[in-house]
Structure formats: C-alpha cells, structure tokens
Amino acid sequence: MLAEIITIGNELLYGRIANQNAQYISTQLTQAGFRVIQITTIPDEIGEIIEALSGAKKRGVEVVITTGGLGPTSDDLTRAAFLKYFNYPSTASNLAWSAIENHLGTAPGICCKQDNQVTIALPGVPAEMQSMLQQRVLPYLKSQFNLPTFYQKTICTIGIVEEELARILTPWEKQLPSHIQLAYLPNLGTVNLTLTTRLTTAEEAKKEIELQVQKVLPLIKDYVYGYEDDKLEEVVGNLLQSQHKSLAIAESCSGGYASQLIVQVPGCSAYYYGGIVAYNNRIKQEVLGVSERTLLQYGAVSQQTAMEMAQQVRIKFKASIGLSSTGIAGPGKAVNEINPVGAVWIGYADEDRCYAKKLQLTTNRLSNIRLTGYNLLDLLRRRLQGIYD
Numbered sequence: 001m002l003a004e005i006i007t008i009g010n011e012l013l014y015g016r017i018a019n020q021n022a023q024y025i026s027t028q029l030t031q032a033g034f035r036v037i038q039i040t041t042i043p044d045e046i047g048e049i050i051e052a053l054s055g056a057k058k059r060g061v062e063v064v065i066t067t068g069g070l071g072p073t074s075d076d077l078t079r080a081a082f083l084k085y086f087n088y089p090s091t092a093s094n095l096a097w098s099a100i101e102n103h104l105g106t107a108p109g110i111c112c113k114q115d116n117q118v119t120i121a122l123p124g125v126p127a128e129m130q131s132m133l134q135q136r137v138l139p140y141l142k143s144q145f146n147l148p149t150f151y152q153k154t155i156c157t158i159g160i161v162e163e164e165l166a167r168i169l170t171p172w173e174k175q176l177p178s179h180i181q182l183a184y185l186p187n188l189g190t191v192n193l194t195l196t197t198r199l200t201t202a203e204e205a206k207k208e209i210e211l212q213v214q215k216v217l218p219l220i221k222d223y224v225y226g227y228e229d230d231k232l233e234e235v236v237g238n239l240l241q242s243q244h245k246s247l248a249i250a251e252s253c254s255g256g257y258a259s260q261l262i263v264q265v266p267g268c269s270a271y272y273y274g275g276i277v278a279y280n281n282r283i284k285q286e287v288l289g290v291s292e293r294t295l296l297q298y299g300a301v302s303q304q305t306a307m308e309m310a311q312q313v314r315i316k317f318k319a320s321i322g323l324s325s326t327g328i329a330g331p332g333k334a335v336n337e338i339n340p341v342g343a344v345w346i347g348y349a350d351e352d353r354c355y356a357k358k359l360q361l362t363t364n365r366l367s368n369i370r371l372t373g374y375n376l377l378d379l380l381r382r383r384l385q386g387i388y389d
Contacts (some may be wrong), residue, residue: 033147048080068124151205248317310347
C-alpha cells in the first residue's frame with residue numbers, strides 16, 4: 001500500500017522550523033506497513049494544495065496525509081482547499097467526509113474517502129497531530145487496508161567509511177532477495193546498515209532479515225559495535241563492567257569529549273574513574289606526568305607522547321585501562337609535514353601493553369574533536385573484544 005505526505009506551511013519553506021511532522025508520520029506509516037513514496041512541502045496557498053492532492057491522485061497512492069493549515073487564522077487554508085478539491089458537498093454521493101476529533105486543540109482534522117483513496121488532513125501542531133494520528137488515524141487505516149508486516153534491523157558500525165563498507169558488501173548485497181531493501185546511513189564516524197522488508201507475517205519477515213544479518217556479519221564483524229539504537233558509550237561501558245575493568249582518560253585535542261560520552265551513561269562511576277584534560281604541555285608534564293624529554297624529542301603530537309599519556313593516566317587513577325588523545329584539531333596551519341591539521345594520535349595502555357594509533361581526520365575543528373572521542377571509544381571496544389589492528 002502506497003502513501004504520500006504533504007506538509008503545508010510557509011514557515012517550513014522559509015526554514016524557520018524543522019519539518020518534524022513529516023518524519024514522524026513517515027515513521028508511523030512505514031511501521032504500520034505502508035510504503036511512503038513521496039513527501040512534499042508546499043506553501044499556504046489553495047492552488048498549491050489542490051495541485052499536490054491532484055498529483056497524489058494521479059500517482060495512485062492509497063493514503064494521503066497532510067499537516068498544517070487547519071487553524072483559525074487567515075493563512076490556514078487547508079480546509080478551504082479540501083472543499084474546493086473534493087467539490088464538497090456537491091460530490092457527497094461518492095465521497096465520505098468526516099471530522100477527526102482533536103482533544104488537544106481547537107482545529108479538527110478531516111478524513112475523506114473517495115474511490116480507493118483515503119485523504120486525511122491533520123493540524124500542524126506536533127502534539128495535536130501525533131495524538132490524532134495514534135488515536136484515530138492509524139487504527140482507521142489499519143481497518144481499511146490489508147497491510148503487510150514491516151520488519152527492520154539496523155547494524156551499527158564504526159571505524160570504516162561508507163565507500164569501503166559498500167565495497168566489502170557488494171557480493172552479499174547482489175544476492176539479497178528483491179523484497180529486502182538495504183540502506184547505508186552514514187553519520188560522523190559511524191555508518192548504520194538498515195535491512196527492511198514487508199511480508200505477510202511477522203515471523204516470516206523476521207526470519208528473512210535475521211538470515212541476511214547472519215550472512216553479512218562475518219564480513220564486517222570487527223566494525224560492528226551494536227544494533228538498533230545501541231550507543232557506543234553504552235557498549236564499552238557494558239564491556240568494562242562485564243570484564244570487571246576500570247577506565248581513566250587523558251585528553252588533549254579532544255578536550256574531554258571522550259569523557260563526556262562516557263559519563264552520559266547512568267552508573268558509569270562503577271567503571272570510569274576520571275580524566276584529565278591536559279591541553280597545555282606544562283599540564284602534560286606537571287599534572288599528567290609526561291616526561292619533558294618525550295615532549296622535547298618527539299613533540300606533543302606523537303606516538304610516544306600518546307603512549308605516555310595513556311600509561312600515566314592509568315597509573316595516576318589506578319585504573320585497569322588508560323586512554324589518551326593528542327593532535328592538531330585545527331583549523332590553523334599544520335605544525336609540520338608530519339602533523340598536518342587533523343593529525344591525531346590516540347593511545348591505549350593496560351598492565352600488559354601500551355599502544356598508539358595515528359588518525360588523519362578533517363580540517364574542521366569541532367568534527368575532529370568529536371571524531372577523536374568516537375575513535376578513542378572504538379579503540380577501547382576493539383581491545384576489550386580482542387580485536388587488534
């Protein structure tokens with residue numbers, strides 16, 4: 001079953017507010033079993049509304065949902081557009097027109113069923129729209145259409161760029177059944193893989209998706225840190241707790257961002273002992289305990305300094321594991337050819353080993369701070385899971 005969403009409002013086109021209604025409705029319709037094929041944003045103009053409704057009719061979608069323009073002000077023109085488009089009440093003989101109660105506001109919604117299409121108008125106020133969609137609209141639509149079961153699985157990866165991931169997965173992707181869709185969803189430092197299907201029963205849908213997950217995992221297992229809404233900081237926290245290990249972090253170029261991620265998890269004091277932001281070389285020496293000789297001989301942005309920072313913070317906090325970061329966050333000039341903007345060393349130390357890894361990130365300061373934090377936690381994840389470069 002196909003669906004379209006039409007969001008109405010000049011404020012959306014001006015960029016004054018985010019179009020959260022479209023995202024919410026699309027998510028709910030998709031989970032109910034519909035396939036949303038188009039989302040359109042148009043101004044508060046009767047002609048534009050009628051044209052959008054006509055286009056949806058021509059495309060043969062079964063469900064159209066609009067939001068916005070149902071209030072009492074002069075720019076609320078959706079009701080007038082509906083009356084004109086449906087030629088109501090003149091066409092009452094082949095049109096089912098009804099109001100949708102709005103318990104949170106004054107503007108009722110509209111439900112029109114004509115031929116094989118249901119067209120619904122909802123208010124633009126998010127709380128009102130969401131309440132009406134959940135309590136009235138979705139139950140009605142489910143009663144009108146025989147919908148398939150929607151099932152989706154998300155695999156969360158880190159430490160690999162989208163292009164490389166796609167290259168690795170090309171042979172597997174080519175053998176996917178036609179009823180399973182794959183989407184790559186890149187974010188800063190991470191890429192999510194989403195597998196989606198719509199089948200007759202929930203059991204069949206889940207079985208088909210899980211079969212493909214088991215096929216793809218051996219290809220990318222080192223990069224997978226979780227599923228669905230798992231967060232990296234929660235994953236490493238669970239690993240630390242399950243292995244009865246503790247953590248301390250010394251940060252320079254990441255400015256405490258890795259620690260910020262860690263402390264977002266409730267109960268992290270059970271495994272996170274603390275951290276030091278040693279941005280200045282004097283602090284690296286006097287507070288953290290990095291030797292002056294290391295800084296003079298190798299520089300602050302070096303493998304040796306990163307390793308010494310990780311080892312020193314581990315010792316000072318009496319933690320099982322120490323992590324460190326030191327680098328050129330930017331956006332200024334490079335220190336030298338060896339360390340351009342975005343050059344970062346991240347370090348790891350425990351009782352048995354001490355290691356540092358070099359990253360070449362971006363020229364954007366804030367992105368580099370965040371990417372360093374994510375890479376530090378991923379380095380920790382890999383060590384705790386026994387994955388070595």
